Structure formats: C-alpha cells, structure tokens
Amino acid sequence: MLDDDPMSPFEVLDRSYGTFVWPSAVVLAQYVWHFRHCLPEKHVLELGAGTALPGVVASSCGAAVTLSDNADLAWCLENCRRSCQANGITNVRVLGLTWGDVSPDLILLPAVDIILGSDVFYEPKDFEDILSTVVYLLQKSPRAEFWTTYQVRSLNWTIEPLLLKWNLQCREVPCSSFGATFPDFAGTTISSTCTIRMFVITIKEKQDV
Secondary structure: OOOOOOOOOHHHHOOHHHHOOOOOHHHHHHHHHOHHHHHHOEEEEEOOOOOOOOHHHHHHHHOOOEEEEOOOOOHHHHHHHHHHHOOOOOOOOOEOOOOOOOOOOHHHHOOEEEEEEOOOOOOOHHHHHHHHHHHHHHHHHOOOOOEEEEEOOOOOOOOOOHHHOOEEEEOOOOOOHOOOOOOOHHHHHHHHHHOOEEEEEEEEHHHHH
C-alpha cells in the first residue's frame, strides 16, 4: 500500500462500520511513511481521525500516537479503536476532542511533536474551530507541526485569512516529492479523480524589529 513498505498491508474498515478511508488520508499516510525515520519517540496526535490510517501508520513507525475525534460521537471513537485492533496496534490512546472546545482532556494532553489531520477542512463552518484547536496545541509545543491534507472541492474556500488571524504560516508540500502522485497510488485512482494538497502549518516566527 505504501511504497517500499516491508510491513503487511493495513486493514481498512469497510463502510458497514460507518467509516470511509478518504483519499486525503491515504496521501497523508504516505507522507507519514516518507518521514518514518523522524517518528520514533515522537508524540503524534491525529485530529478527526475516523479510520485513523495516518495515525496507525505513525504508530507502526514507532511514534507514541493519540487518536482523537469528536467527543460527542462515541461511534467515531469506537471506529478509531477498531482500526487499531484490525491492524494489531495496542499502544494507541483514543481521546474525544471536539474542535474549538478547550476541554479538560485537551488541557491535560501532553505536548505533541506532530499533529495530523486528513481532510479536516471539509466544512467551511468548521475551519476556525479546527485552527483554534491547532493553535492551542502549537502554543503548548511551539516547535510542533500540523501535517494536513486537503481535497480541493471549491476554489472559493480558503483558510488564508484564518492563518493570518491566528499567526500561522503554511508551506505546501508537492505530493510528487513524497511519491503520492503515481497512477493507481495505494490501489486507488487518486490523481485522476480528485486533487489533494499537502500542507505543513506552524506558528509564524516572530520578525526582528
């Protein structure tokens, strides 16, 4: 499923569980795998994890992983657990975190090194809640990075004003740079059916005056 992968293919829960592995998750998982040498002993948090493919890959690469999804949707959290079970992952924490809500669980969360989010920018009404949660985490861990993939659905949707508002900087990573554009990538036809963009978001560095 991932290029040069010495491990067995990851199991994917079918739609009967109310889940779906979106193309953005496959691309983000590839990015995680591409940087697998950086992951051992890192604390990785996946937001809106769903089937948790990127988080499962990160755990398999030696990261300490926390999977999270909406605290009000118990079935989403159960899907995270079932994905881990299907892939033989036993050392992953599953946590209910609702975007935009500064909950006790969010406050008590240990510092993170990498935040993952695949297709979390799905509904424009959620964009600021997502980024406010990311900012809270990045302020606790200023050197952390938010790795996120986004499927282009409308040219009118943008997070640029929110990045400015929350003092964030964004770097786009070409999918070709980590092997996520070849035909039938990971058994899918991603390149021919949709456009996926990969970004790394961090706290903007202060400029010297």
